[in-house]
Amino acid sequence: MKFIKYFALLLLLQGCGTDYEWGWYILNPNNVEGLTNLKFLISGITTTIYISVISIILAMIIGLVVALPSLSNNKFLSYFNIAYVEIVRAIPLLVLILWIYYGLPIMMGISFSPFVSGIIALTISESAFQAEIFRAGINSIHKGQHEVAGSLGMDFWKKMRFVILPQAIKVVLPALGNQFVYVLKMSSLVSIIGIADLTRKANELVTTTYRPLEIYTFLILEYLILILLVSFCVRRLEKKLER
Amino acid sequence: MKKILTLITLLIFTTVANAESRLNTIQKNGELRVGTTGDWDPMSMKDPATNKYKGFDIDVMKELSKDMGVKVKFVPTDWKTIVSGITANRYDLSTSVTKTPKRAEVAGFTETYYKYGTVPLVLKKNSKKFSTWDSLNNKGVTIATTLGTSQEEKAKEFFPKSKLKSVEAPARDFQEVLAGRADGNITSSTEANKLVIKYPQLTIVNDGEKNPAFLAMMVPKGDKVWNDYVSKWIKDKKASGFFNTLLAKYNLKSL
Numbered sequence: 136m137k138f139i140k141y142f143a144l145l146l147l148l149q150g151c152g153t154d155y156e157w158g159w160y161i162l163n164p165n166n167v168e169g170l171t172n173l174k175f176l177i178s179g180i181t182t183t184i185y186i187s188v189i190s191i192i193l194a195m196i197i198g199l200v201v202a203l204p205s206l207s208n209n210k211f212l213s214y215f216n217i218a219y220v221e222i223v224r225a226i227p228l229l230v231l232i233l234w235i236y237y238g239l240p241i242m243m244g245i246s247f248s249p250f251v252s253g254i255i256a257l258t259i260s261e262s263a264f265q266a267e268i269f270r271a272g273i274n275s276i277h278k279g280q281h282e283v284a285g286s287l288g289m290d291f292w293k294k295m296r297f298v299i300l301p302q303a304i305k306v307v308l309p310a311l312g313n314q315f316v317y318v319l320k321m322s323s324l325v326s327i328i329g330i331a332d333l334t335r336k337a338n339e340l341v342t343t344t345y346r347p348l349e350i351y352t353f354l355i356l357e358y359l360i361l362i363l364l365v366s367f368c369v370r371r372l373e374k375k376l377e378r
Numbered sequence: 379m380k381k382i383l384t385l386i387t388l389l390i391f392t393t394v395a396n397a398e399s400r401l402n403t404i405q406k407n408g409e410l411r412v413g414t415t416g417d418w419d420p421m422s423m424k425d426p427a428t429n430k431y432k433g434f435d436i437d438v439m440k441e442l443s444k445d446m447g448v449k450v451k452f453v454p455t456d457w458k459t460i461v462s463g464i465t466a467n468r469y470d471l472s473t474s475v476t477k478t479p480k481r482a483e484v485a486g487f488t489e490t491y492y493k494y495g496t497v498p499l500v501l502k503k504n505s506k507k508f509s510t511w512d513s514l515n516n517k518g519v520t521i522a523t524t525l526g527t528s529q530e531e532k533a534k535e536f537f538p539k540s541k542l543k544s545v546e547a548p549a550r551d552f553q554e555v556l557a558g559r560a561d562g563n564i565t566s567s568t569e570a571n572k573l574v575i576k577y578p579q580l581t582i583v584n585d586g587e588k589n590p591a592f593l594a595m596m597v598p599k600g601d602k603v604w605n606d607y608v609s610k611w612i613k614d615k616k617a618s619g620f621f622n623t624l625l626a627k628y629n630l631k632s633l
Contacts, residue, residue, distance in 0.1 A: 158576075175426035237462040246467070249454075329454030338547075339424040342417040345576040347553055 161344045162353055172340055176353060179336035183361070186250070186332065187319045190257035194318075195311070197258065198265025203295070205270050216266065223263035229324050232256040236328045253325035261318055268314065272307035273299055305376050312369030316362050323358075333357050399603035400470045410443045413455045413469035413596075417547070419572060420628045421593075422473045434628045435473035438491075441620065442611060457547055458526045461485050464596050471608065474593040476528035486601065487594040489609035491621055493632050495587025496532060497570050499552060500562040502581045510585045514562050515539050522551035522560035529564050532589055536564065555580065566591070568630065 162176075163169035201219050204212035236252040239245045247255065276299050284294040326335035337354045341347045404410050414422045414431060421435040431452050443450035453469045463469050464485045477487050500508045508514050514521065519540040523530040524547055533542055543560050545551060551563035552573055562583070565573070570582050597605045615621055625632060 171427045175424075175429065178429065233459065233462075237459060237466040237468070240466040240468070327456050327459065329456070331454070335454070339416050340426060341550075342419050342423045343426065345419075345573060347550065 158344075158346045158349055161346050161349060172344065175340060176333070176336050176350070177357070179331055179333040180357065180361070182250075182330060183319070183322055183332040186253055186257065186325060186330070187315070187322045190254050190261060190322070191315050191318050193254070193258040194261035194265050194314075197262035199269050201262060201266035202269035202273065205266075206273060216270075220263045220266050223259060226260065228256060228260045228321055229327070231260055232324060232328060249325070249328045249330045252328060253322070253330050257318060257322060257325070260321075261314065264314055264317075265311075268307050268310045269303070272303035272310075275306050276302050305373075308369065308373050308376065312366065312373075315365055315369070319362055319365065320358060399601055400598060401601075401604045401607050404446065404448055404470055407448075409449045409451050410439070410446060410471075411451050411453055411469040412439045412471060412473060413453050413460060413463045414439075414473040415455055415457055415460060417457075419569065420630070434492075434624060434630065437624055437627075439473060441615070442608070445611065457524075461596065464598055467598075470597070470604070472596040475596055476591045477594050478528045478531060480531065481596065484599060485596040486599045486605050488597060488605055489612040490592040490594040491612050491616065492593040492625075492630075493590050494566045494568055494593070496529065496564050496589045496591065497567050497587055498562045498564050498583040498585075499555060499570055499573060499580050500583055501555060501558075502579050504561065505581050505583070508562060508583060510583065511536065511588065514583070519562070520560040522554035522563040524549075524551045528591065529566075533564055536588065552577075552580065 160166070161169060162173055164173055201216055205216035207213060232253060235247065235256050236249060239247070239252075280298055280302075281294065284298045289297070322332060323334040326332050326338065329335070333354060337350050341350050344350065414435065416422050416424050416431060418433075418435075420433050422431060422433045424430070425432045436452070439450055439452075453463065455463045455468070455472070460472055460475065461481055461484055464472060471488070474492060475481065477490065481487075498508070498511065498514055500514075508519075515537045516539055519537070520543050521533050521537050521540050523533045523542055523544050525544050526547070529551070530544060543554060545554055551560070552565065554560040555563050556577060556579065567587055574580050574582060595608060597608060
């Protein structure tokens, strides 16, 4: 155990031993330039939060709508579910963003703003994963409960609303939290179409400061804090629902 | 049948609308849309204090819109997609880019207004080993490039014997040199001068500038009316000394 610790320390020291001189002064809040730069970097946080929160909520709605047909005995409906999930899941998010922003105006003359394009791409891509999570959650509820609810005269929607979904939500909550974290990180990809999120702000500041290493290290910290906050909230919610 | 006919007429009309020059739409909307990357010092960058664009090209665009009597709107874009923004009608023209044959295949170039040379950058401790352009063109030498830039195309031409290593923005070629994963990279003389100040461990290979490159704005290919308009404006402004004053303001020298 001790050996491993020393080894790790040695690795760390070696890493610091290169002749790279850190230029943290560019982010030092004690001088005017550093403070301006810090404010500039952090100002992207609202965009990142907006895009992620709107996308995850829309994706949850679409995901649930796509998941429900999979439970039906109707073959056509369950094939729709499989086709949607398999196709959407196979499209890389970056490609989808570029396609919606640059492809749609050329192919169909539909032109969305960067912000809307980013949300559409994130929502579509994320909804396939949400659909699978909801399907698994609903399937985890014992079949007997479906039957009992049915024998009480409940139709499909009532069954879902009052019996199945309230229990399924508890089961899928950790997975949903996981996806929220994933969306927060993936939202950095929208910076390519010019949305001023945390990542874009960092890229822009690198241009004037020529200090990518310092700025991207700070960017990691920004995402880390955001995501720790989300994890904390999801855990609180889990505990609340357990009671 | 009726539906199909309406659809066809609609399609024809939209193509007609597309064939209209951007010059008309700009004047109609009272707004000039300019695509810019905001990551090219000193051409186009973001001012952290005001969160607005600044730079040589930004000043040029402000002057152009002022002379046209319209508002200017900067549309953020990226080097990898700056051409797509033109073809997808996201903006009417781009801030300056280096003229390359590949870009010319899909976009039109206006009259050029700036020329720069290309120089190699290496680590200072290797400056004896790599003192000439030729010394960098060797087996076992790695040259870093940034994906989608004009330097990437040029590096293939300058260093046929070396290994080329392409990184994608926001990662940059010079970082590869700093990290020791590449022996050198090439960049504009303008940027090289800034980089050696920021990173004292880098140095410019003192063997002359190569490949004078021409900067011009990109406009939709085939829109001759709009291209002629902007090109004539550039020529007039050159004659009036506007560009010389601007070069002096940004401490730039055109080759």
